[in-house]
Amino acid sequence: MTADELITTYFETGTLPGLPDGHFIDGAIVAPAAGGKMESFDPGTGRPYASFAAGDAEDVDRALVSARTGFETWSRRAPAERCRILNEIARTLRAHAERLAVVESLDSGKSLAEARGDVAGSARLFEYYAGAADKLDGRSVNLGSDAAAFTIREPVGVTAHIVPWNYPTSTLVRGIAPALAAGCSAVVKPAETTPFTALLIAELLIEAGLPAGVVNVVTGTGTEAGAPLVADSRVAHVTFTGSVGTGVNVMRAVAPNVTGLTLELGGKSPLVAFEDADPEAVADGALWAIFSNSGQICSAGSRLILHESLRDAVLPRLVEKARALKLGHGLRNPDMGAINSAAHLDKVAGFVSRARGRGVEILTGGTVTTDPESGSGWFFEPTILDTPDPADEAVTQEIFGPVLAVQTFSDEEEAVARANGTEFALNAGIYTRDTGRALRVARAIDAGQVTVNDYWAGGIELPFGGNRKSGFGREKGLEGLDAYTRAKAITLAG
Structure with a gap:
């Protein structure tokens, strides 16, 4: 359906066809373990227009099991192959841009023009990090001896992404695109008021050739789904965007596992x-x-x-x-x-x-x-x-x-x-x-x-992130890859 057809359908029926009503785990939409559902509201009317899965710790566990297997598969893919698939994802997003924009506008309340810009920017993000996927090189180090020393960059592992409601598509993609370029897998928890574009994009990732399990999406509340995700020891890095108070709680949750963390907590610019x-x-x-x-x-x-x-x-x-x-x-x-x-x-x-x-x-x-x-x-x-x-x-x-x-x-x-x-x-x-x-x-x-x-x-192309109570770490730009890779030094004695 075209954007005009989708908009007409929505205003005539009060809903949209084909919206996912489950989690996206291991390459498919699956029912929530406990069977719970939540309503999604259209901010432009103040009325509910669809329902989605209310996830819990059991759903998070299923997603992390899948993501661990997905990581073993994806991290072994040749960098050039990751580059090819990320470029294909960008093309696939553009082919479905109008549907994504309509859902983004309906879910978040923003104008259709703003939503279209978000989707276009997200496709460009995948292209940008596709270009980096096969260039994550280490360096040769001169120790002044007969020893040979060099570094390599490795993916950190399974990553968790807590996505806010103001930019459901672009904030999702600015996190998962560099993670995928680096060879990581991801479990995504979108905001409970804007669940649908994350689920739709996850389906498109599979259509574009991403292996099942590499990206999983669990919907629900921060308490029931987000909290068990960030506190799980199987997660190597958490990328969180949200309020200062919630960010502080995320820091406390990841501390016992010494999990990596990127926080983007807002501003008063x-x-x-x-x-x-x-x-x-x-x-x-x-x-x-x-x-x-x-x-x-x-x-x-x-x-x-x-x-x-x-x-x-x-x-x-x-x-x-x-x-x-x-x-x-x-x-x-x-x-x-x-x-x-x-x-x-x-x-x-x-x-x-x-x-x-x-x-x-x-x-x-x-x-x-x-x-x-x-x-x-x-x-x-x-x-x-x-x-x-x-x-x-x-x-x-x-x-x-x-x-x-x-x-x-x-x-x-x-x-x-x-x-x-x-x-x-x-x-x-x-x-x-x-x-x-x-x-x-x-x-x-x-x-x-x-x-x-x-x-x-x-x-x-430029790094984005804040200081002081705006958080720490950087997303976008080449700096956005830093959170998802770690350097390993290897030395061969002469």
Whole structure:
């Protein structure tokens, strides 16, 4: 079915045909051991539209047994063969891109255009790591003697991937693609509000030639399925994306097994605009830095830090652009889609309500709303808060919604201090025409990624990850392979 046919079917029937209702273990969809099911909700309507398997420790055990066998098979494949299969996976994802995008939009609430971009980027991720699969070489080491010494890079083994709900497809793929390139196998636990694209992609991996057992998917809650997965001693590395609190619990869970860990825990990223910046470019950049995916992005530019001389030129433009954004059901392809769940909508609304109670000026938005066409769904207006107090929770805490906190500064030192003024250190953006200042400030800001004059510049070729409470480890880029390989030194005495 085409995307239009799928969308028509959904709005006529309230569901989609062919959605998997079990786990994906050992190359096939299988029923949950305990027979439990959960409902998946459409954020654009606030109503359930399908059910999926509620996994538990028994399901996790089955998946890990399969993944261990899959690892023995996959790790012995020639690197060139892994390269070929990963490229075939990319082609297969592109062939099924429209169906994946419709399901991604329906499951997460994001616009269809955003979902299409996520699927296209995921196909590119597989291509990128396909190119690395046959180039994971060691090095020759001169010991200054007759001995011959060299290193080799080996896959770490079975990996676990805890995938968040805001980017179910691209976060899944940015973890499993380098793991597969390195020769590892994987067990994936998608978020309980967005289970379906992981299951559909797992089926496509088999279609593209990946051996059964190399990638397994167990759905369910974090407590019943995620916790036993990360705590299992058969797992060599855990890649987790989520909240700080849950990340700390994952660290505790993996510690007894001394399991490798990559944590991406979110951010409160600053966009700093200096007095020489183009006001229109700053307004456009700030708009999409915070309102893309309804602000539900760990790296969202959720703090706009303006030079005081630029404030009056930027804010009216930005407010006007925010008010012009069209909200609606993701499958109708609006400018901004829904909030992923009722619980998260309450959290976002709570931050804004408390800010209003403290006397923070709301320049625009600030209200829970619905899809204007249907009058239903979980939506929040694009919101801009005037927050001069650097200690205000709207400045320091991750809201993870379409809420922008605006601050001002008078000089470069104050700009850097405000940019570094939270516990997070994931992304940052700088707007200036002064190249020297851009490089100087980029070095001074504590962040895993810094972009200049385009907040979303960069791409999959660059490492992504944070410092401090944004986590540790890097995904994407060649650095994304580091978590899934280990170096072994071999020396032959003369």
